[in-house]
Structures are given as structure tokens and as C-alpha cells.
Amino acid sequence: MKNLKILISMGLLAGSLSSCEDLEIDPQQSLSTELAFADKQAVEGSLLGVYSLSQEFEVFGSLPQVIADFQSDNVDFIGSFPTLQDVRLYATQSDNATIRDLWRRHYRAILAANAVIQFTPESPDESLTQEERAQFVAEAKFMRALLMFQMVNLFAHPLQVGGESTPGIPIVTEPFTGEIVGYPRSTVGEVHTFILNDLIDAVDDLPVSYDAANFTRGRATQGAANALLSRVYLYRGQWQLAAERAEDVLENESLYELASNYNFWGENNSEYVFSIQNSEIDNGRTGSGGWASYYNPAEDGARGDAPFSEYLLAAYDANDQRYTELSKEGDNERMYTTKFPDPVNHSDNSPIIRTTEVVLNRAEALAQMDGVNQESLDLVNELRERAGLDPMAASDFSGKEDFVDFILEERRKELAFEGHRRMDLLRYGRALRPQGDEQYEASQAGQNKTILPIPQRELDINPELVQNEGYN
Secondary structure (H helix, E strand, C coil): CCECCEECCCCCCCCCCCCHHHCCCCCCCEECHHHHCCCHHHHHHHHHHHHHHHCCCCCCCCHHHHHHHHHCCCECCCCCCHHHHHHHCCCCCCCCHHHHHHHHHHHHHHHHHHHHHHHHHHCCCCCCCHHHHHHHHHHHHHHHHHHHHHHHHHHCCCHHHHCCCCECCCCCCCCCECCCCCCCCCEHHHHHHHHHHHHHHHHCCCCCCCCCHHHHHHCCCHHHHHHHHHHHHHHHCCHHHHHHHHHHHHCCCCCCCCCCCCCCCCCCCCCEEEEECCCCCCCCCCCCCCHHHHHCCHHHCCCCCCCECHHHHHHCCCCCHHHHCCEEECCCCCEEECCCCCCCCCCCCEEEEEHHHHHHHHHHHHHHHHCCCHHHHHHHHHHHHHCCCCCCCHHHCCCHHHHHHHHHHHHHHHCCCCCCHHHHHHCCCCCCCCCCCCCCCCCCCCCHHHCCCCCHHHHHHCCCCCCCCCCC
């Protein structure tokens, strides 16, 4: 079961390790523990391999985020892939090959992070300081937490629907190659606790920033860990903790500040807290998928599978620059986002955590605690001002519920096409499609196919796993 070869990517680079976009790593490479962690260069190469594995299409290369969008109400699916059409129609089966690959790729990256966490402290290289060892372990813990949180959100009902004890995903902490066998599903509560512990353990050992601009956004920092903690607490309804962690990020204005307009896309700037760095040469996805492949119109070389839905179009005011500045019409007369402009080489960075999200996290958490309050209004009005819209006043809202709904709509419009909408609906117990949609009943929070099936392949090799209800 536990073949203790380490699933890592060495990423040993000639010269300076200056940018994730320069990596040329074979993510399949398995090396002995002794070689993989023999010295500082090898240790850091193993860590960079975790980031490299996370670039993959099935991880943070757009597929999970596209699946979340197809289940919810921001986009339509007009493509031909039957595995994705099934997701859109709530007809997914446990033998869905797309879901199978998504599961396996996530766990491959998790196992690589486990290797860094376990073996970095034991590296014999005396030049590798204790501070460096702690930092590399902290980065791996951040990535493991991020990977596991995405997985539990896809394969398990949120705790607002199923409670803390609803089946989650297997917690695997050992580094090995091969299959995940002998691990049962932990509960959602247990998975959340594990994720929170990883992030809390990591924060103090992470740097505030990196010297190289690309690494400032493409490797884990204290800001990234606090931002992810804010998201986890928000999804759990722990409002005070969510607000506090968001504030920890936003206080560092020199690193994390809202951009003044929408020209920030694709760059490493203060609008991004953490992003997966991609380039034309290191993602291996040309012609096979990526953010722009789905979200751009077909005449640009993309598939054009995910245009705006009529529901999302109706949410924007006519002069909202989040629509007018970030969309274009395809030859099929459908509207598409321009957030991801490269459908040929798929070099667009993956926007995992943006400063905008952190602002909205704090605004929502404060609204949940204090109702209509001035700080939440100020935070959201700053976003509305950037979008060319009039500010809102406290008198515009009938009460707390109305105000929270308004903030959720702002989240929808600010974070559209980034994979957030599905969980923003489910964690409030709401349907993923509006009333009148053909899938309205199937999309109700708690319905079987609002979450993904445990892949049949994993059930076949791991008898400890149990399937989600509603799947054969």
C-alpha cells in the first residue's frame, strides 16, 4: 500500500530558482528519499514540484473551477464533452473519467506535499538552515491545505447542509507513490480541522513576501495563508475569525491593495494574494484545456464552451465595468469573459486568491455579525466605485438579510468565472440554479448531485471508501 518512494518533482534548475514560470519539471518523476532531499537545491526543487503539480489542468489549471461554474448559474455549457455535460445536467455517474482524473491529480499533489513536510527536516545538508527548513515545510502545508479544501468542497456537502459529520475525503499524510488504499473518508469537520491546523501551523514560518516579483504572488506567504484561513472560516460560518484573518491581509497595504481598474489581469500585482503561475512552456495544456480554452469564444482559438448565462447577464447594471470592460461577444452572439486572454498557450495565471475576495470576505463576515454596518459598506463601495457604480447607503437596505444578499451579489459579479459561485450558494443552503430553470429541483442544496461522486475506480481499489448518496 505505502511504497515509500516519494512522489515528487525534483525541479533542479540550472542557475537561480527565480520564477515558477521557468520551471521545467517532470511531475511523474519518483526519486529516492536520500536523493530528493539531499541538499537545499534538491529540497527546494521538491517543493517547487508541488507547485508544478498544482498547475495541472485537473487541479488549479481550470477544470475544477469550470465544473463549479457549470453546476451553478453564472455560465452555460454549450460544448460537446459528455462528461462535462453530465455535470451541467446533474447526471454525473461514478465512472465519469473527468472526475476520476480530478481526484487522482489532486492526491498526487497532496502526496508530493507530504514528502516535503516529512523529509525536509531530515535533510543532511547542514547549510540548510532551520528557518529555511521551516519555511519549505510551511509552504507545503499551505499547498496541502489548499488542495484538500478544494477537494472537500467538490466531493462533500458543506457543513451548513450535512453538518460536521457528513462524509468528506480521506486525510492522507504519508508520502508514497501508488494508490490511495486503506484510507476511509474523514468527516467534513475532521477535514476542516486538519486544513485549519495546517494553515495555522504554517503562518508564522512563511515569509511576508519574496524578493522576486513572481514569487510574491506564486509562492505561499503569510498573506496567502491568512487569506485562505479567512475563506475557510467564512465557509464554516465562523464570522469573527473570518473577519480577523481578512483584516490581517488587508492591513499590509504595500502588498495587497485593490487595483484602480481592470487592467491587472494576468500580472503579478497587488490585486493578487496568491496565484498559480503559468507560462507558454510549463503547463503542457496546449490544445487540451485551460482557463481561456473554456471561457474565451471559439474564434479566438478556444472551445468557447462557457459563455455568460442569461442569469449572470441580468445581474449586471448596464454600465457596470465588471461587464463592459471584461467581456466580448463571440461569433455565436454569446458573451464571454476576457479575464483569461490566452486560449492558444494557456499561459494565464490561475487566480486562486485575490485581494478583492479578501475584501468581500471581511465585508460579509462583518455583515453577519453586525448587520448593516459602515465598514462593510465602505469595503463594498470601493469595489462599486472601481466598477463605475454609485455607492450604496445604509438606508438602501431593509435589514441584515437584505444586506448580506447584496454582498453575495457583489461577490458574484466580482469573482465571476473564478469558481466561487457554487460554494457561495451552497453554504447558504441555496439552489445552484434559479427558480424556473430546468435543473432547479436537482440543484437544491443537499440534493445528491450538487456534489461529485467518489470515482468508481477509487471505490474498486479502496474498500474503505463509501460512495455519496445518489450514485451507483
